[in-house]
Amino acid sequence: MKFWSNRGRAPLITIGACMVASVVWAHAARGEGGEPRYFAITNARIVLVSGPTIENGTVVVAKGLIQAVGASVAIPPEAWVIDGKGLTVYPGLIDAGTDLGLPKPEESTGAGHGRPAAPPTGEAASGPEDRPGATPWRVAADELKVDDKRIASWRNAGFTSALILPDGGIFPGQGSVINLAGERAGDSVVKPAAAFPVSLKPIGGFFSFPGSLMGTVAYVRQVFLDAHWYAQAEPLYEANSKKVERLPYDRTERAVSNSLSSNQIVLLPANNSVQILRALGLRDEWKISGVLQGGQQAYAVADILAGKKIPVLVSLKWPERAKDGDPEAQETLRDLRLRDLAPSTPAVLAKAGVKFAFYSDGLPLPKDIFKNLRKSLAAGLTADLALRAFTLDAAEILGVGDRMGSIEPGKIANVIVTDGEIFNEKTKVKHVFVDGHWFEVHEETTPDKPGEKKPERHSHVNLPEADAGVAR
Amino acid sequence: MKRALPIVLVALALLAHAPLEAQTPNVVFIQNATILTVTHGTIEHGSILIRDGKIAAVGTDSKPPDGATVIDAAGQFVIPGIIDCHSHIAVDGSVNEGGPAVSSMVNIADVLNPADVNIYRDLAGGVTTANILHGSANPIGGQTVVIKLRWGKQADQLPFEGALPGIKFALGENPKRSNFGPPAGTPARYPATRLGVEEVIRKAFIEAREYKKQGDDYNQRKSAGDHNLIPPRRDLRLEPLVEVLEGKRYVHSHCYRADEILMLLRVAREFGFKVRTFQHVLEGYKVADEIAVSGAGGSTFSDWWAYKIEAYDAIPYNAALMQERGVVVSINSDSAEEARHLNQEAAKTMKYGELSANEALKMITLNPAIQLGIDNRVGSIDVGKDADLVIYNHDPLSVYAVAQKTLIDGQVYFDRERELASRPALEKEKQALLDKEKKAAEEEKKHDEKPEKKPDKKPDQKKPPKPGESGRMVRGGGR
Numbered sequence: 042m043k044f045w046s047n048r049g050r051a052p053l054i055t056i057g058a059c060m061v062a063s064v065v066w067a068h069a070a071r072g073e074g075g076e077p078r079y080f081a082i083t084n085a086r087i088v089l090v091s092g093p094t095i096e097n098g099t100v101v102v103a104k105g106l107i108q109a110v111g112a113s114v115a116i117p118p119e120a121w122v123i124d125g126k127g128l129t130v131y132p133g134l135i136d137a138g139t140d141l142g143l144p145k146p147e148e149s150t151g152a153g154h155g156r157p158a159a160p161p162t163g164e165a166a167s168g169p170e171d172r173p174g175a176t177p178w179r180v181a182a183d184e185l186k187v188d189d190k191r192i193a194s195w196r197n198a199g200f201t202s203a204l205i206l207p208d209g210g211i212f213p214g215q216g217s218v219i220n221l222a223g224e225r226a227g228d229s230v231v232k233p234a235a236a237f238p239v240s241l242k243p244i245g246g247f248f249s250f251p252g253s254l255m256g257t258v259a260y261v262r263q264v265f266l267d268a269h270w271y272a273q274a275e276p277l278y279e280a281n282s283k284k285v286e287r288l289p290y291d292r293t294e295r296a297v298s299n300s301l302s303s304n305q306i307v308l309l310p311a312n313n314s315v316q317i318l319r320a321l322g323l324r325d326e327w328k329i330s331g332v333l334q335g336g337q338q339a340y341a342v343a344d345i346l347a348g349k350k351i352p353v354l355v356s357l358k359w360p361e362r363a364k365d366g367d368p369e370a371q372e373t374l375r376d377l378r379l380r381d382l383a384p385s386t387p388a389v390l391a392k393a394g395v396k397f398a399f400y401s402d403g404l405p406l407p408k409d410i411f412k413n414l415r416k417s418l419a420a421g422l423t424a425d426l427a428l429r430a431f432t433l434d435a436a437e438i439l440g441v442g443d444r445m446g447s448i449e450p451g452k453i454a455n456v457i458v459t460d461g462e463i464f465n466e467k468t469k470v471k472h473v474f475v476d477g478h479w480f481e482v483h484e485e486t487t488p489d490k491p492g493e494k495k496p497e498r499h500s501h502v503n504l505p506e507a508d509a510g511v512a513r
Numbered sequence: 514m515k516r517a518l519p520i521v522l523v524a525l526a527l528l529a530h531a532p533l534e535a536q537t538p539n540v541v542f543i544q545n546a547t548i549l550t551v552t553h554g555t556i557e558h559g560s561i562l563i564r565d566g567k568i569a570a571v572g573t574d575s576k577p578p579d580g581a582t583v584i585d586a587a588g589q590f591v592i593p594g595i596i597d598c599h600s601h602i603a604v605d606g607s608v609n610e611g612g613p614a615v616s617s618m619v620n621i622a623d624v625l626n627p628a629d630v631n632i633y634r635d636l637a638g639g640v641t642t643a644n645i646l647h648g649s650a651n652p653i654g655g656q657t658v659v660i661k662l663r664w665g666k667q668a669d670q671l672p673f674e675g676a677l678p679g680i681k682f683a684l685g686e687n688p689k690r691s692n693f694g695p696p697a698g699t700p701a702r703y704p705a706t707r708l709g710v711e712e713v714i715r716k717a718f719i720e721a722r723e724y725k726k727q728g729d730d731y732n733q734r735k736s737a738g739d740h741n742l743i744p745p746r747r748d749l750r751l752e753p754l755v756e757v758l759e760g761k762r763y764v765h766s767h768c769y770r771a772d773e774i775l776m777l778l779r780v781a782r783e784f785g786f787k788v789r790t791f792q793h794v795l796e797g798y799k800v801a802d803e804i805a806v807s808g809a810g811g812s813t814f815s816d817w818w819a820y821k822i823e824a825y826d827a828i829p830y831n832a833a834l835m836q837e838r839g840v841v842v843s844i845n846s847d848s849a850e851e852a853r854h855l856n857q858e859a860a861k862t863m864k865y866g867e868l869s870a871n872e873a874l875k876m877i878t879l880n881p882a883i884q885l886g887i888d889n890r891v892g893s894i895d896v897g898k899d900a901d902l903v904i905y906n907h908d909p910l911s912v913y914a915v916a917q918k919t920l921i922d923g924q925v926y927f928d929r930e931r932e933l934a935s936r937p938a939l940e941k942e943k944q945a946l947l948d949k950e951k952k953a954a955e956e957e958k959k960h961d962e963k964p965e966k967k968p969d970k971k972p973d974q975k976k977p978p979k980p981g982e983s984g985r986m987v988r989g990g991g992r
Contacts, residue, residue, distance in 0.1 A: 255607075362950065
């Protein structure tokens with residue numbers, strides 16, 4: 042595993058049985074019956090999240106689901122057993138916003154995340170009717186590449202699910218909830234159309250629409266109006282096709298209409314308090330089930346969020362002093378205050394009663410996620426509430442609370458086993474179950490750096506790292 | 514036009530200021546002041562009573578009512594809050610949506626930024642109300658909004674209650690892009706001539722008329738019982754133009770040359786709308802009679818010109834000459850820097866044009882209030898009006914005048930004394946935060962550099978498992 046500490050130096054805790062299991066799954070075709078699907082973790086401390094922690098109990102995983110949990114539950118005869126003495130079982134963590142498994146767009150426009158602003162349109166856009174930067178029909182799940190090495194790295198750190206978000210443009214497409222394992226993309230996808238991200242970042246520059254923030258706001262407003270118009274006009278047309286002119290085909294308005302009328306949450310980017318309040322106003326005006334994304338200065342407006350019952354996806358990429366900035370540069374007190382207080386946002390939100398989840402927001406390594414989380418713990422967030430944000434609350438915000446986020450019979454067996462308190466820096470993740478598939482966690486020898494090619498590994502019984510656990 | 518803002522170092526304190534109004538009570542009494550009412554002369558040793566944000570009394574009553582907060586303005590001058598009829602402050606992102614020739618779908622009100630420090634800097638210059646305009650990149654630009662500079666309040670509390678919204682038009686070199694253009698390879702935008710600018714505006718209004726007709730027809734047929742009609746699509750670009758036609762939205766048009774001013778007046782007459790103000794209007798003195806007859810106001814600079822060809826035929830007498838011919842004239846800033854000394858800008862009309870002190874003062878108070886349709890609320894010191902006031906240490910038309918306090922709705926939003934007193938504490942806070950950050954960075958570095966513990970020995974991976982050992986997995990359940 043990658044990030045707790047001691048990278049690449051810790052011993053491999055691998056034993057024969059584990060290797061057999063790993064290798065069996067690695068090599069056996071699915072359906073041949075080689076991979077174990079029944080497990081029991083006994084004598085463990087079990088943090089249910091949905092209820093009081095069981096100090097010494099058993100979790101039974103069967104065919105992808107949690108079958109039973111309790112102080113004393115029957116263990117199926119075919120189960121593989123992990124003696125969980127001294128270990129703790131948690132629901133797998135959820136990263137509520139990432140591009141894991143999504144191919145990097147080809148070239149950078151320089152700004153922001155280094156993503157291209159929009160698919161090339163050829164000509165400058167002159168208004169909303171040209172639909173610049175709109176690909177709302179894209180679904181992240183359809184572009185998922187399970188060979189992204191970061192998937193294993195996230196999983197080894199205790200993440201079992203993620204909301205993967207397409208990027209680029211104003212309406213980049215639909216975000217999908219995936220589980221972080223699977224031989225094919227289809228194996229991983231839990232909810233393909235889970236979230237509808239909207240960007241308010243201008244993409245046009247001075248000479249093309251939208252080139253200003255007010256332009257993007259107007260653009261989104263017009264497209265939402267068009268989508269509502271389409272939803273209203275389409276049945277009228279179908280009923281009266283002999284009397285009225287046919288409707289023009291507009292892929293954008295049809296896809297947006299579809300997303301808005303389904304149960305997808307709309308993600309509104311908003312980081313500072315001005316952006317947050319603006320987003321709240323737009324959310325009310327547009328009558329969307331909006332969820333805020335970013336929320337780093339939400340500490341200043343937590344009561345308003347609580348009053349309106351708006352969930353927040355909190356970016357764990359806390360603002361930092363620019364790394365290559367001019368050391369002599371004068372910083373504003375406003376920036377310094379924001380940097381100081383941003384990590385306190387989760388604690389303030391928790392106190393105010395705002396439901397929130399965390400997302401990695403482009404942080405390169407899982408250890409960065411936890412390092413930044415620990416800043417919030419230091420700023421008053423309790424570990425219990427941090428865990429809830431990473432599990433059940435995330436699942437509920439993303440509309441999969443009935444499937445995951447807690448250790449409950451009937452939920453997807455996304456379960457992790459650690460040797461200590463999960464957010465403690467020294468703690469190691471020992472086992473990860475995704476959809477009831479077992480992965481043993483190993484230290485990785487070297488962290489992948491973005492863009493750095495590592496030599497191919499060959500599957501072998503004694504191979505450490507993710508190769509042992511996941512079939513490719 | 515906008516010119517580059519000089520970097521003026523205003524204390525860092527401004528960057529994170531708590532609003533002062535919280536401590537301001539409902540009843541305020543300003544006494545011993547020289548009061549420049551604008552509408553009814555100057556009152557020496559006068560007092561102003563403010564109740565619930567409104568001016569309750571103005572006169573020479575020297576006794577504050579019980580419980581009033583007293584502001585002693587002995588030796589000081591009080592004027593109505595300055596109104597800047599052309600401002601681009603408090604906007605998040607670009608003030609230009611430059612792509613389309615008609616960008617009326619965008620609205621400044623969507624992107625107000627109450628945390629823009631220029632609000633506070635404007636307050637320090639006595640400005641209490643500003644007309645926040647879209648830029649001049651398009652013949653028909655974006656929707657505009659009048660705000661009060663309520664520093665510390667949220668965006669939704671800035672707009673001037675009840676003030677009609679506006680829309681920016683622009684004529685001449687900027688919309689036809691005489692002085693700049695898109696990068697090579699990008700097609701140039703229509704229009705490229707003054708004729709084209711006129712055509713774009715006319716075409717937009719023809720579309721707006723048609724759009725309105727479509728909507729009216731739909732509503733009529735629907736109320737007549739036809740329920741299977743497909744409703745017309747809403748068009749955010751045309752809706753504000755319909756509002757212009759209906760007199761529900763003011764047109765503020767950027768312009769320089771006399772010919773284009775007359776052009777827009779003709780187009781307005783053709784479509785039956787009014788131009789509310791001509792902005793910049795540097796050649797307004799040439800067509801002052803025509804502007805006056807149309808009822809449009811002129812909002813101009815005191816002496817700022819020659820930054821492009823169309824801005825050459827300007828004279829500092831412009832404001833005075835237009836006023837002489839019956840145009841309601843204001844002096845505006847179009848700049849977050851100039852906004853801080855609009856009192857001096859107004860005073861220049863006394864030198865160029867020999868306006869009286871009161872006429873000069875009107876150019877930054879009552880006249881812009883009239884132009885923005887808010888003179889029933891602000892623009893002079895009269896009973897019943899909003900208590901938007903500035904207290905200066907000298908005659909406000911003197912170069913020595915420095916604003917001491919600025920009030921909006923009877924609440925003190927800028928207090929020079931308190932501002933200066935607050936700086937050491939803020940400086941200290943800043944240093945403390947810098948130190949804290951530095952310390953945290955050092956600790957993190959130390960933490961990261963801590964030598965990693967080597968495992969005691971490499972485990973033998975081929976060692977057979979010890980059944981039942983904690984953390985290990987064994988085959989077989991059913992215990």
